[in-house]
Amino acid sequence: MTEPALLALLHEVETLNAAIRSEAAAAIARWEPTIERPGFRESAENLAHYLALRRRDIRPLQRRLMVRGLSSLGRLESRVAPSLEALAAALGGLAGAVPPRPWPEEARFFEGERRLAERTVELFGPPAPGRPVHLLVTCPSEAADSPDFMRRLAAAGVEALRINCAHDDADAWLRMIGHARAAGAEAGRPFRILMDLAGPKMRLGTVAEGHGRRLQTGDRFSLTVPGALDAADPALPAAECTLVEALRAAKPGERVFLDDGKLAAVVETVVPFGLVLRVALSPEEEGYKLKEAKGVNFPDTRFSIPALTAKDREDLAVVAAHADGIEFSFVQSAEDVAALQAALADIRPKDWTRLALVLKIETTRALANLPEMLVRAAGRQPTAVMIARGDLAVEIGFARLAEMQEELLWICEAAQVPVVWATQVLEHLIKKGLPSRGEMTDAAMAARAECVMLNKGPHLFAAIAELDTLLARMGEHQYKKSPRLRRLTSW
8 A cells, every 4th residue: 555545545644543533522421410420431432433434434544444453443432532542543653744743642542441340340349260251140030038148159159149139029138138138248259239120011911811712923912001901802811911001002914023033023903902913923923912911012113111110119118128139120302311310319318319220221222222321320320220121022023132232232332331231041950950052052041241140040159150251251252342462272
């Protein structure tokens, strides 16, 4: 490449950098009033730079840089401005540009990694020796009366516990917390305790009697508002839906999923009592039987409900007093975050900002609003993001989930905010005692997050041991998107 070509490439990079800075300034000005936490303004600035960069297709520039052995810009999530500055300095040096472009200081270049590591420890505690990724374990109901369960978790090096407020009650939660605090003290490694608010329940209610048949593709059925089963067509299977707002907002042609996507349907008719739907896809041989308490998703329907329910507000009195952090279910906007923060400020006016907040990303609306939610949350308190892959897969489609979980990892790294990789990690091993090949690969991919969540099951401790080894090995090979190029020993 000739010197003029190098100078042209340098000009392109510097023009790109200037455009990114200009666009990012508008976002930073919008976010600034909500940022109170020391150190997060720099993270918000990096996030704004990253979003501005990724709104462009830089693949042609990448290829021209690669030919010169220069950065392809493929791993700059935590350090956008320093990476572009280093690139300009290298190009300027090759082209003999005058004046020479300055190199970023090494400490500044890696500052984003340092912040992310510190925030991970702040949220989940110090990592277990030899494992770079933290573990978060969901407590089963039996944990309320089993001190030994918490001792075994402590001995296994688990750093954090999740208590799901959709199950059990305050007395059981407090017993779990008591056992956890005692076990952590005995082991010399206190658990971080996160409590998961139940959020709005979008589930099937009472199912109409007299319809024993299972739904097959092409069949019709009804979803009604609570108490309106008698108004539905008696010739069709029917069930109540607990979320009236979704039924009222749905339109013909919009999709509805039941039971984590086991049944897919399309709204055919909007009626006074609810909806009539036609099944688009059901289990081929056995069909699908409507069952009470199964989840319902409306991915195409635009409706607004408060993320904090009356039950959540009641539970917050216990959560804010006893937990180290809160998992916010069904959060979809910066306004939802602000509502939770206001409620916490009422309960703990002096120090509510010490409570950690985990944003559970479960819906398409939450995806769209993620940058604003991140800044609103992390600008005031320790914050992490949970990739809630169960509901998210139903909302956006299974084919797009793999792509989207990658993008979530990138956005959170740009904001220098930890990520929890959740839902069905080693699920077959936990439930059946033997892992599948696919789920082992999935668990290996989880090493790029800061924390991995495991659900309850009879073989939980076998899964913890397997994951402990897997994450330790993967951590030697890769950090986030960057290969570490450890010496290979197989050849």
